[in-house]
Amino acid sequence: EVQLVESGGGLVQPGGSLRLSCAASGFTFSSYDMNWVRQAPGKGLEWVSGINGGGGSTYYADSVKGRFTISRDNSKNTLYLQMNSLRAEDTALYYCAKDWAAGATRKFDYWGQGTLVTVSS
């Protein structure tokens, strides 16, 4: 059974840093791209960042480019999101999502339950 478990969220002051983790199990982690998607309280979904299976290619939304860094440790089956220079507008529930990319198919087929990040003084 595929499981994605996020952790690392919490309360942080504006300008601060936080590192999120997503522990994966139930599939060959290194074979799949992974993504972070966030949802501000009462708002819609926003794609944040993605990384390929090997970790060599990374992608970011303009809203976080230069402040957030996505990475993965395939030996630990874990995805990370390093968040620096945090702003109030980064307050959200952060989900990790497994990305099925094969041939003509792309889909976020499994999602974690999310970890809440609150940026406030």
Add this chain to the structure above:
Amino acid sequence: QSALNQPASVSGSPGQSIAISCTGTSSDVGGYNYVSWYQQHPGKAPKLMIYDVSKRPSGVSDRFSGSKSGNTASLTISGLQAEDEADYYCTSFTSSSTWVFGGGTKLTVL
């Protein structure tokens, strides 16, 4: 990276059919068949309902269907049921190798 455009809300009575539109550009919806739809109930993680414009994952009811014409994708739900009441989001792959979501549509079953 502007969000895809979805209606804020739609409603229908049990048994009826509704459609939710998702309008983008030639750099996202119109340029790729990587359009997905997600259902989200309050306090829950999103659930994949449609991928690659019109494919349905195993276990998703055939009452859910997807299509695309030009820069606009659509999700149709037929035979509305009370449990379909939820928020629905479309997403598309983009020419920048990123993803963009729609603003979300709240479906109310009257």
